[in-house]
Amino acid sequence: MFLKSPIEQVCPSSQKLQNRLKKMGIKTIGDILFYFPHRYDDFSNLIAISQAKLNQVCSLQVKILEIKTRRTLKKKMFLTEALLGDETGTIKAVWFNQPYLTKVLKTGDFICTAGKIVFGQTGSYLSNPIYEKISVEKPVLDLIHTARLVPVYPETEGLSSRWLRLILEKILEKIKNQLNEFLPLEIIKKYQLLSLPEAIQQIHFPHSLSQAEKAKFRFSFEQLFLLELAILKERLKLNKEKGPLIPLNLDLIRKFVKSLPFLLTDAQKKAAWQILKDLEKPIPCSRLLQGDVGSGKTVVAVIAALNAVRAGWQAAFMSPTEILAKQHFKEVSSFLAPFKIRIGFLTSKEDKIISQKLTHQKEAGKISSEILEISRVKLLAKTRNNEIDILIGTHSLIQDKVKFGKLGLCIVDEQHRFGVEQRAKLLIQNSKIIPHFLSMTATPIPRTLALTIYGNLDLSLIDEMPKGRKKIISRFVNHKERQEIYNFIRQRIKAGEQAFVICPRIETANNKEETENKISSWSEVRAVKAEYEKLSKEIFPDLRIGMLHGKMKVNEKEKIMTAFKNKKIDILVSTSVIEVGIDIPNATIMMIEGSERFGLAQLHQFRGRVGRSDLQSYCLFFTDSPTKTVRARLNALLETNCGFQLAQKDLEIRGPGSFTGLKQWGIPDLAMESLKNLSLVEKTRNAAFQLLNKDPDLKNYPELKKKLQEFEIKMHLE
Ligand code: ADP
């Protein structure tokens, strides 16, 4: 019997059972061995009947003196009653609706029973106790359902913990000696881990709760360790590559910073410094610049790009959508206007190519720039010949025909939208030198997750907002105030401002499961559509209402966003698809329907769509069911304006699964759970780092290497 053997080998069973196992993802003996209990019943208190007390949970080792099943008259229920005895006395046991028991348990049998002693009409008795036969082959010490800590498994229909215990007992006995430890001995010692065979025994049938904890710790450690190894391996591979050496030009940077219409925040300065230091090293850097919406990431990226360009290198700046690319093009061009940088713009959709030439009129203090439309062929040729310094665009930057002459820096906005392969394509421009890589995200991710999801990247954090921003007024709204709020919105729009209305993706449905299974785009569309109809026909017939949802084509979506940006739409009704980085300074109201359905971090993202100018902005959270817990959770939004704190709260309340990106990774459940534990993440990361530094190819650890390969395949990392 081996770990990879099919489960049938140990439990030849009905088709029905097989199907159930399959449904749970259990196919092999190994699968079932690693199906862990979620808690333990403590039946270890083995006592004599005379010691038994009311309401006590205990195990009793007894003889069945009498057992029979009868049917109750009133409720038509099967009642199995037994009289149990030991040297010190007797006690009654009662089971409900298990008539087959009299076939299994006979008068004269020796059993161990476990359960709670309750008091009924006829005195105290054991209610529905668990039982287990004792025999010469099965002495008390070997029991698995009673007289010990008994594992309770997350049960699914038809698979009982009792059944699982029996199977696992069988498997453990046979396979124990085949389980090879794959963790390096020094790590086992250093972190005081149980060995694999010990841990697997103790997680199913622990001697004590502390042993069970230790076993769980070992498996959490092991899973995170593999995860970190997989990620760091990638990282170290890159460290062996050659990157562009871009010296820091301090004068240039000073000049640039002086030219800005604002002062950089300390956080921006620090992040820029970290990136500039990266560029100086001859290995390709990989850095993630994390900063809340509006924290000013673009200008930090521009500092890096300027430094690279002046050193003779090119920079690529990729955005996830056309509209964001245009926004960046405009912003970057205006920042760099005094520096005569040749900036290109390339997107696929419109097939429109703009190249910007800038002239500098210092005396007037004005900057005039010239936007030239040139043909695609010309733009590509210029890019190839290093006549374009910064090329800004969408995914179209990674087409095969786009070749850079001397690409030194790749900047990617909202990187989670780009797959690993896309990133690789952008980086492999020049066979010998791999460009530096800077990725930016406004999605706040708690540190444990960031270290993992983006574990192959160094982190820079902009945790401070530019000064002088007006605080967004956030508040909860109940349905009684709806009319009042609509009046308020009309008033703001008459004053020339704009509003967002966000609807939850999933429509309220009676059948929860159905909704979850078919998170149908239709219900999503309907929720927004209904709201759109209502607002445009009933509430605001005099205003211009637009609609946005995930079922719309990219073209349509961009058209609507552009119209909103150009103030052709007053109120935009949307699902959560609205762009993360989109900048519409004139929008001052964010109204969120059914806010309890969104994660805190996501609600915070919505809030970040407004408050982008010196106008006072408002964020209004509507809730359908302001229960206490919902309120407690949402209150965090009123208490803090910090995306990272909210993300941390989300992690605690909703778990790591609520973070986009993580789900697709297929991280094993145990590792997922452990991601909440910062100290464990750090420990495993250090352990992985030290090991890979010593032995990058794991040559001396063949078992670990094999295990890692399996892990990578499971996680689709390769
Ligand atoms: P994000 O981090 O969300 O991408 P942006 O880079 O788009 O933010 O910056 C948001 C706005 O704030 C832009 O208009 C930008 O010019 C401006 N900005 C950036 N840094 C500062 C600063 N230190 N002080 C004032 N405004 C700033």
Ligand code: MG
């Ligand atoms: Mg941005």
